Amino acid sequence: MKVAANGWLPVLALLAAASFWGAIWYPSRQLEAMNMAGVWQTLISYGAVFVLVGLFKGLPRLPRIEADRKYLLILFFAAGWTNVAFVLAVLSNEVVRVMVFFYLSPLWTILLGRWVLNEHLTGVSKVALSVSLLGAVVMLWNESMLSTPIGKGDALALSAGMAFALTNVMTRRLQHCSTMLKTQTTWLGVVMISMVMIIMLDEPMPDSSPIAWGGAIALGVFGFLLTTLFVVYAVSQMPVQRSSVIMLFEVVVGAVSAWWLANEQIDLQEWVGGALVLGGGLIAVFFQPESE
Secondary structure (H helix, E strand, O other): OOOOOOOHHHHHHHHHHHHHHHOOHHHHHHHHHOOOOHHHHHHHHHHHHHHHHHHHHOOOOOOOOHHHHHHHHHHHHHHHHHHHHHHHHHHHOOHHHHHHHHOOHHHHHHHHHHHHHOOOOOHHHHHHHHHHHHHHHHHHOOOHHHHOOOOHHHHHHHHHHHHHHHHHHHHHHOOOOOHHHHHHHHHHHHHHHHHHHHHHHOOOOOOOOHHHHHHHHHHHHHHHHHHHHHHHHHHHHOOHHHHHHHOOHHHHHHHHHHHHHHOOOOOHHHHHHHHHHHHHHHHHHHOOOOOO
16 A cells, blocks of 8 residues: 555645535525626636736737637636536535536546547556445435436536646646646636626626625635646646546545535445545555556
């Protein structure tokens, strides 16, 4: 047994990001209750972060290699969509259903990682992924899942998961580029996708209080800024098959936050599922071969 060669910092960064995203539904719904639509939330939060960091750090230079520019453009659209679609999904659907459809993302990540990065699925990763996905299914499954038609929120969550997988693969593909370049590309992508969605959905300017506007800005500066940096840094340091397993910790945080903040009960099935998710994550952390 050993801690992976890349050390604890990338793992802790991913766990922190997963914890934030597992509970993001709560502040998003609080802001929506203050008459701030989801697309305006993402525009204000990420726009504030992009402007703030741009003022202090400036805009990073684009890479000279043409292929890297192509991958950055893919990252721009994928990261933009995954963030906007996920927020819209948790605002329009049950948190549990969002988690089910979004966290098919490890499967897409493995396929893309094999195709784009030529990363082979190791025996340890197969076990970790299988245990974690089984835990997610056990934790989130109920009899009404198949009988309920797939709706708008489900489609948003599914597409967000696919875009999330593509985002992680592109981040890993661009590991030689600076963390700040990839992070600012992500933020700009969210801002632009949000603006397009506002136009397409014909969302009016929020008639919200200064507290709501300040809350959206604070969510960006103290939440999205740090977690984006964490994810970009961590995914750049390890194979995507491993990072996707660790990020499943978000499912556990989502269930616990729903119990704590919305008084939803956690039954034995959810405890067992959560234990499996954590077990898969521990396998991914402690049992990686030296070649990774």
